[in-house]
Amino acid sequence: MTLDALITQNGAAFDAVDVPILSPEQFRREILDGVERGLRITAYFGERIGAAKTSLVCVLADDAENSLSVLSCAVRDRYRSLTPDCPQAHLFEREIAEQCDVIPEGHPWMKPVRYQSVALPIPGGTPFFSAEGEVLHEVAVGPVHAGIIEPGHFRFQCHGENVLHLEIQLGYQHRGAESFLETAPSPRSMAVAESVAGDTVIGHALAYCNVVESISRCAVSPRAQALRAVALELERLSNHIGDLGALCADVGFLPSAAYFGRLRGEFLNLLMSLTGNRNGRSFVRPGGVTFDLNDSMPADFQARLKAAEYDIQSAARLMFETPSVLARLEGTGAVSERTCRELGLVGPSARSCGMPLDVRSDHPHGAYRFSHIPVSTVSGGDVYARAMVRRIEVERSIQFLEDHLHDMPEGGQDLRNSAGPLRSGRMTICLVEGWRGEIAHVAVSGESGVLRRYKIKDPSFHNWTALAMALRETPISDFPLCNKSFNLSYAGHDL
Amino acid sequence: MTAWISEFVPALFRQWAFVLAVSPILPGVVAKTKAWVAGRQGPPVIQPYRDIVKLFQKGAAYSRTTTWIFRAGPVISFSAAMAAVLMIPIGGMEAPLTFQGDLILFAYVWGTSRFFTMTAALDTGSAFEGMGASREAVFSCLAEPALFLGLLTLAREAGSLSMSDLLSVGLIRIWSIHAPALCLVTTAFIVVFLTENSRIPIDDPNTHLELTMIHEVMVLDHSGPDLALIEYASAVKFFALGALLVRIVYPIRSGGFWAGGAVLGIGLLGLSILVGVIESTMARLRLARIPQFLAFAFVLAGFGVILTLAAA
Numbered sequence: 001m002t003l004d005a006l007i008t009q010n011g012a013a014f015d016a017v018d019v020p021i022l023s024p025e026q027f028r029r030e031i032l033d034g035v036e037r038g039l040r041i042t043a044y045f046g047e048r049i050g051a052a053k054t055s056l057v058c059v060l061a062d063d064a065e066n067s068l069s070v071l072s073c074a075v076r077d078r079y080r081s082l083t084p085d086c087p088q089a090h091l092f093e094r095e096i097a098e099q100c101d102v103i104p105e106g107h108p109w110m111k112p113v114r115y116q117s118v119a120l121p122i123p124g125g126t127p128f129f130s131a132e133g134e135v136l137h138e139v140a141v142g143p144v145h146a147g148i149i150e151p152g153h154f155r156f157q158c159h160g161e162n163v164l165h166l167e168i169q170l171g172y173q174h175r176g177a178e179s180f181l182e183t184a185p186s187p188r189s190m191a192v193a194e195s196v197a198g199d200t201v202i203g204h205a206l207a208y209c210n211v212v213e214s215i216s217r218c219a220v221s222p223r224a225q226a227l228r229a230v231a232l233e234l235e236r237l238s239n240h241i242g243d244l245g246a247l248c249a250d251v252g253f254l255p256s257a258a259y260f261g262r263l264r265g266e267f268l269n270l271l272m273s274l275t276g277n278r279n280g281r282s283f284v285r286p287g288g289v290t291f292d293l294n295d296s297m298p299a300d301f302q303a304r305l306k307a308a309e310y311d312i313q314s315a316a317r318l319m320f321e322t323p324s325v326l327a328r329l330e331g332t333g334a335v336s337e338r339t340c341r342e343l344g345l346v347g348p349s350a351r352s353c354g355m356p357l358d359v360r361s362d363h364p365h366g367a368y369r370f371s372h373i374p375v376s377t378v379s380g381g382d383v384y385a386r387a388m389v390r391r392i393e394v395e396r397s398i399q400f401l402e403d404h405l406h407d408m409p410e411g412g413q414d415l416r417n418s419a420g421p422l423r424s425g426r427m428t429i430c431l432v433e434g435w436r437g438e439i440a441h442v443a444v445s446g447e448s449g450v451l452r453r454y455k456i457k458d459p460s461f462h463n464w465t466a467l468a469m470a471l472r473e474t475p476i477s478d479f480p481l482c483n484k485s486f487n488l489s490y491a492g493h494d495l
Numbered sequence: 496m497t498a499w500i501s502e503f504v505p506a507l508f509r510q511w512a513f514v515l516a517v518s519p520i521l522p523g524v525v526a527k528t529k530a531w532v533a534g535r536q537g538p539p540v541i542q543p544y545r546d547i548v549k550l551f552q553k554g555a556a557y558s559r560t561t562t563w564i565f566r567a568g569p570v571i572s573f574s575a576a577m578a579a580v581l582m583i584p585i586g587g588m589e590a591p592l593t594f595q596g597d598l599i600l601f602a603y604v605w606g607t608s609r610f611f612t613m614t615a616a617l618d619t620g621s622a623f624e625g626m627g628a629s630r631e632a633v634f635s636c637l638a639e640p641a642l643f644l645g646l647l648t649l650a651r652e653a654g655s656l657s658m659s660d661l662l663s664v665g666l667i668r669i670w671s672i673h674a675p676a677l678c679l680v681t682t683a684f685i686v687v688f689l690t691e692n693s694r695i696p697i698d699d700p701n702t703h704l705e706l707t708m709i710h711e712v713m714v715l716d717h718s719g720p721d722l723a724l725i726e727y728a729s730a731v732k733f734f735a736l737g738a739l740l741v742r743i744v745y746p747i748r749s750g751g752f753w754a755g756g757a758v759l760g761i762g763l764l765g766l767s768i769l770v771g772v773i774e775s776t777m778a779r780l781r782l783a784r785i786p787q788f789l790a791f792a793f794v795l796a797g798f799g800v801i802l803t804l805a806a807a
Contacts, residue, residue, distance in 0.1 A: 139622040139706075146715075147703045161626075161782060250707075252699040252779035258533035324696065324778040332781075476626070477782040480704035 004030055005060070005069035008429065010363035013214040016427040016444050019057065019072050027056065027073035028082060034060045034069065035086050040344045040357075042068065043429065043440045044092035045455045046100035052076055054100045059429050059442060063362040068429055081107040088344030091461060114171035114494050128167050131157040136164070139476065143172050150490035158476055166471040166479075168464055173494035181454040184422065185212050185286060194281050197458055197492035202228075202235040203434030204456070204492075205284040207441040210365060210430035211454075212286040215445050218419040220366070222409035224288035229367035230404060231271065231280050231289075233397045236435035238267035240348075240390040240397075241312065243487050247387055248319055250481045251328040259315035266308045270301060288416035298405040305405075309398050316391050329384035333470035333482035336381060345466050347437015347459045348393065349486055351377045352385035359433035373400050381470075383485040421449040436460060436489065458492030506591040507581065513756055514580045518734035519543035519727070521767045525694075528771025543730060550723035558716060561618050568615025569717055569724040575608035576731040582658045583738045586755020587747055589659040596656045598646050602639070605691065605732070609635055612725075616713035623705045627712035630782070634697065634709065637789035638690045644796035645680040645687070648673075648803050649743070662739070666746035676802035679795045681743055686792035688736050690785075692729065695774040697785055707782070737766045 004026070006019050022030065035041065039060040046054045056079070057072045073079075081104035082089040093104040094113045104110075111126045130138065137158050143151035151172040157165045180192045193208035194201045206228055213220060220228075245260025268278040275283035275291055283289055293301070319325055335345070340353035350357045358375040360368045376392040378385040422445045432439045437459030446452030467486050471479060523540035530537020557565065581592035582601045613631060616624035649661045652669045670677055690697045693710035705712050714725050741762030747755050780788055 137622065137625075139626070141706070146705050248778075250702075250704065252695045252702065252774070253777070254529060254533045254775045258535065262534075322778065324780070327784070328778055328781055475782055477707045479706050481707075 005071035007067050007069050009067055010359070010431045011210050011214050011365050011428065013217070013423075013426045013428040016425050019070050019427065021055070022071055022073045024073050024075055024079050027058070027071060028080060030071055031058055031060065031082060031089075032085055035088070038062075038064070039069070040346075041086075041088050041092065042431065042438065043442045043455055043457050044089060044096070045442070045453075046096040046102060047444070047453045048100055049074070054096075054102050056096065056102075057442070059440070061363070061431075061438075063357055066363055068363070068431075070427075070429070075102055077101065078103040078105050080105050083107050083109075087342045088462070091465065111169075112171060114174040128155045128169070129157070129165055131164055135159060152490050154479075156471075156476055156479075161475045161477065163471045163474055163476050163479070166468045168468055170464065170490055170493050173491045175491075175495065177495040178454050178456055181208070181456075182451050184448075184450045185419070190282075190285060195491075196456055196495065197460070197489040198279070199239055199489065200235065200434045200436065200439070200458070200492065202231045202280045202284060203432050203436075203439050204441075204458075205280075206232060206366075207430050207432045207439045207456075209284050209286045210432070211428055211441050211443045211451075212419055212422070214428040214430065215422045215426045215443065215451075216286075216419045217423065218287050218417055220288050220417065221411045221414045222367075223292070223411040224415050225366040226404060226409055227274070227289045227291075227293065227415075228284055230401060231274060231283055232432070232434075233401050234267055234271045234274070235280055237394055237397050237401075238264050238271065239435040239487075240394050241267060243484065244316070244319065244387060244390055244394075246484050246487070247329070247383070247481065248325065250484050251325055253319070253322065253325050256315050256319040256322075256325075259311065259318075263308055263312055263315065266304065270304060273297070273301070285416060286419040288414070290416065292412050292415055293405075293408065298408060301405050302402060305398055305402055309395075312394060312398075316394075320388075320391065326384065328481065329387055330382060332383040332478050333474050333485065334380065334382040335466050335470050337379075339466070339469050340381065343465050343469070344462050345437075346462050347433070347435075348386060348389045349437065349463050349466055351375065352389045353381040354379040357438070359431045359438050363431045365430070365432065367404070371400065371404065373397070383481055386485040422451065424448070434459060436487070436492075437463065456495055458489055458495075460488040460490075460493045463488050464493060503591060509752060510581060510583075510585065510591050511577060513585065513752075514577075514731055514734055515727075517756075517760055517763070518730040519547060521733050521737065521763055522730055524764055524767035525771045525774070528768050529775050532772065532775035543726065547723045547727055550726065551720050553719040555717075555719035555721050558619060560620050561716070564611075565615045565618040565716070566721070568611045568618075569714075569721040569728070571611040572608040573724040573728040573731075575604045575611075576728040576735065579604040580731060580735050583735055584659045584662050584742070585738075585759055586752040587664070587750045588752070588755075593657050593659040598650065598656055598658050598661065601658055602642060602646070606635075606639075608728070612713055615717075619716045621716065623708075623712050624715065626706075627709055630709045631713060634690055634785055634789060637786055638687050638792070641683045641789065641792035641796045642687045644793065644800055645683050648676055648680050648796065648799040651800075651803055662742040662746070664746060666743065670746070673803050673806060676799040676806075677743065679799040679802070681740065683792040683796035683799065684740050684743065686788065686795075688740055689770070689773070690789060691736055692733050692770075694770055696777055696780045697788070699779050707779075733767075734763065737763045741766055 008014055039062050042061040043059040046056050049055045055072050055074050060069045083093055093107055096102055098113055139156040141154040143153045153169040155167045156163050177192055177196050181189055194205045196204040241260050242264040245257050248257035271280050272278045337353045340350055340355055354377050356375045356377050360373050361375055373396050376389050378388045424445055424447050427444045430441045440457040442455040443451050444453040470482050523543045527537045527540050579601055582590050582597050584590040613628040616628045650656050653661045653665050693700055698709040745762055
């Protein structure tokens with residue numbers, strides 16, 4: 001059977017009018033059929049068109065065929081909710097209701113996603129799921145936490161030490177990132193894109209630049225593409241290693257925590273040598289990158305990577321071979337493969353459930369078209385699996401960097417081409433595998449070189465619900481460990 | 496009567512002065528050991544003294560929902576710790592406070608302290624503190640039998656129910672006859688010691704994750720001088736229970752207060768380093784596993800009793 005949709009690829013631009021407009025019923029059926037066949041909802045958003053009319057656009061990813069399908073429909077103020085039949089749509093529908101005032105009828109969990117306007121209830125101002133009984137108790141954590149972390153509210157329904165249900169309410173960090181980007185690209189837009197999630201600077205900047213380059217038909221030199229991949233992998237390495245260290249710290253295992261903490265710094269320093277900033281800010285720009293590696297740097301990078309790799313191996317061996325650590329990680333906070341599929345998880349969280357999803361090989365972009373990184377999957381879906389996926393990805397990313405630095409494409413002159421004005425009426429979908437998973441930026445350009453609609457989807461958007469599911473029937477004292485094993489972004493979710 | 500007072504009062508103050516002066520260095524040594532193993536420099540070993548002084552100079556914040564119970568908690572736990580150390584003999588002589596059955600008082604003075612810490616935690620009405628109090632109650636219930644069985648083994652052999660007799664020179668004779676039993680009891684006491692002092696693998700004193708804490712979460716709402724008293728009391732508890740362990744492992748034959756005190760101090764420093772090494776080399780137990788760990792201590796102490804009975 002064929003999907004009645006526009007088939008496209010990661011980073012390709014097409015005319016927005018080519019997206020088929022289906023009837024709401026047909027739109028719903030197409031999405032349900034697609035999800036049934038194993039496609040994932042990568043983006044699903046609304047755009048106001050005219051008075052009291054909203055166009056709903058859905059992007060389905062076909063990971064096996066390396067393609068994306070786009071379909072849309074026009075609705076007035078309500079439509080039949082997809083969520084009861086397709087759980088992964090739940091947060092998207094809540095978001096659409098909030099952004100476009102369209103009500104999904106029959107949505108089982110209608111609450112605000114973010115603090116968007118004074119007319120809507122504030123986060124936490126709506127009732128939570130509750131359980132009643134003499135033996136049950138409720139624990140509320142946040143939005144102000146004991147540690148220096150981002151704000152989020154967690155409401156646990158507990159039976160003794162066990163969690164029956166966890167409800168997560170975010171939205172305290174909403175800054176309006178999408179609306180800031182709905183202009184013509186400017187230096188300021190880059191600063192916004194880099195701040196969507198402070199720990200995924202390269203990932204979001206890359207997605208934004210891919211969007212601009214795709215719509216303005218700007219070519220990026222192979223050397224710039226390669227440098228972007230190097231930066232993206234360094235970002236992944238520093239975060240994965242930081243996470244492994246934080247997992248050790250959470251179970252009170254100091255030696256590996258201290259080692260990984262130091263090693264994370266090595267990769268931040270590498271990123272600093274490349275970009276002048278430990279987080280990689282101001283490096284990826286439309287048309288290319290701002291800095292090049294000089295002749296001696298690849299060899300220096302290789303030597304530093306080799307040294308770090310050796311230390312990582314020993315710290316990881318210590319962590320994964322200490323029985324008291326394994327006793328804490330194994331079987332804690334398991335997410336089943338079925339839950340993973342139903343919720344449409346992405347990134348290491350999905351790969352730890354045995355799902356081979358990775359934008360770098362499913363929807364390759366830039367340098368990943370030419371050199372592939374094997375997808376790292378582990379089965380089990382518990383904290384151990386999520387730690388193991390990170391360990392394997394660290395090894396493979398270092399391997400990728402070593403191969404890549406050895407053989408960088410030539411061409412230091414056209415490191416940064418100028419991106420021309422945006423062509424009007426074009427649409428593009430750009431996916432990037434950030435360290436947390438699939439980052440999706442979808443943009444539609446309007447008249448006179450501005451972006452009419454800009455939709456960002458951070459991997460955290462899908463994966464927060466998985467944390468809630470992982471906590472079911474898990475002791476509440478293991479919550480910090482589970483939380484750390486996902487390490488999701490509040491800012492990326494809240495935009 | 497006056498003769499007794501003139502003997503008792505100086506002994507009392509000498510004991511307190513020694514304990515108050517020495518005990519805060521022990522958590523400092525633990526922290527330093529952990530830092531060394533992790534390859535860090537770590538805070539200076541006298542940091543706990545500085546923290547206590549700093550906290551005493553601060554004001555305290557009290558929630559409107561709390562009552563006098565909340566304020567009484569730290570005072571009572573500090574007083575209890577000060578009372579308990581009077582039963583620990585330092586050097587070759589008897590402790591300032593000693594009578595038949597004082598070991599039961601020794602155990603339950605800590606129980607009183609715990610009761611008030613827990614009620615103070617419950618007084619805040621916070622869900623975290625309630626969880627912490629519930630965990631503390633369960634785990635201390637399970638640690639208590641191990642402590643008593645261990646003390647029973649010693650008391651049986653020493654033929655006395657007084658701490659001063661238990662930890663006297665007679666221990667050398669007991670070691671020569673019942674070394675296996677004493678080894679079991681010592682291991683059980685190490686587990687009890689780690690539990691009572693909320694150390695890894697039972698609790699993690701350094702975590703900031705309130706959902707995983709046991710002891711620390713109960714004192715989250717205390718601040719300023721109250722917190723200083725709590726910190727001081729926990730250092731004294733570390734000293735008192737540590738002294739019990741050190742004196743069992745290394746019975747002091749004779750010597751005056753200062754010579755014996757120096758030996759005890761060295762033993763306690765060794766124990767602090769051991770605790771630091773344990774904390775550096777293993778992860779914390781899963782909360783649900785802790786009762787099994789404490790049952791293990793109970794069984795060890797139980798076998799200690801059986802071994803001494805079998806030998807008799």
